[in-house]
Amino acid sequence: MARAFAEIAFSPSVRAHQTKMGSAKAYANFLAEDADRGDLVGPNEAAFIGERDGFYQATVSEKNWPYVQFRGGPKGFLKVLSPNRVAYADFRGNRQYISAGNVVDNDRISIILMDYPNRRRLKLWGRAKLVDIEDAPELIEELHDDTYRGRPERAVVIDIEALDWNCPQHIPVRLTAEEMQPYLADLHQEMDDLRVENERLITTLSKHNN
Numbered sequence: 001m002a003r004a005f006a007e008i009a010f011s012p013s014v015r016a017h018q019t020k021m022g023s024a025k026a027y028a029n030f031l032a033e034d035a036d037r038g039d040l041v042g043p044n045e046a047a048f049i050g051e052r053d054g055f056y057q058a059t060v061s062e063k064n065w066p067y068v069q070f071r072g073g074p075k076g077f078l079k080v081l082s083p084n085r086v087a088y089a090d091f092r093g094n095r096q097y098i099s100a101g102n103v104v105d106n107d108r109i110s111i112i113l114m115d116y117p118n119r120r121r122l123k124l125w126g127r128a129k130l131v132d133i134e135d136a137p138e139l140i141e142e143l144h145d146d147t148y149r150g151r152p153e154r155a156v157v158i159d160i161e162a163l164d165w166n167c168p169q170h171i172p173v174r175l176t177a178e179e180m181q182p183y184l185a186d187l188h189q190e191m192d193d194l195r196v197e198n199e200r201l202i203t204t205l206s207k208h209n210n
Contacts, residue, residue, distance in 0.1 A: 007031065
C-alpha cells in the first residue's frame with residue numbers, strides 16, 4: 001500500500017477502528033515519512049490500465065451519498081495522459097447524468113480496475129473534471145475510438161491523488177468470451193479431430209456395407 005493512498009483512506013475514525021481491531025501498528029508503516037508516495041502512474045500501471053475495457057467508478061452526491069457505476073468501452077479507453085492524469089471519453093448512455101452531476105458539485109472520484117483472470121486490482125483516487133467537446137475537440141479525438149459504437153458527449157479528466165494495487169484475496173476468476181478463447185482452443189481442436197474421425201468411420205462403414 002502506498003503512502004498517498006493511506007493518507008486518504010486512513011481517516012481518524014478508520015485509524016481508531018484499526019486500533020480497536022489490532023491492525024493499527026501494522027498499517028502505521030504506510031504513513032511513515034519515508035514510505036513510497038505512490039501517486040504516479042508507472043509502466044506497470046499504464047500497461048494494466050491499457051488492457052482494461054471497463055472499470056467501477058464512485059462519486060459522491062450533494063447529499064453525501066456514494067454512487068457507484070460500471071463504465072465500459074473499447075479496450076484501453078481509459079487513457080494515461082501523464083504520470084498523474086488519466087482521462088476517458090464519456091459516452092452517451094441513459095442520460096441520467098448522475099456521475100456528471102456529482103462531479104460538478106464534488107470532484108472527488110474513485111476508480112477500481114479489475115483483471116479477473118489474473119486476480120489483480122488497481123485502485124485510483126483523484127479529482128475529476130468534465131470537458132465539453134467544443135472546448136477540447138482534439139482531446140476528445142485522442143480519447144475516442146472511431147470503431148466503437150458509443151458516441152462521446154464529453155471527456156472526463158482525472159488528476160490522480162493516490163493509487164494502490166490491492167490484495168488478490170477473495171477476487172474470483174472470471175473470464176469474458178474473448179478471454180475464454182485460449183482455454184477453448186484445445187477443446188475446439190479436439191472436436192474438429194473427432195468430427196473428421198467420425199466422418200472417416202461413417203465412410204468406411206458405408207463402403208463395408210455396400
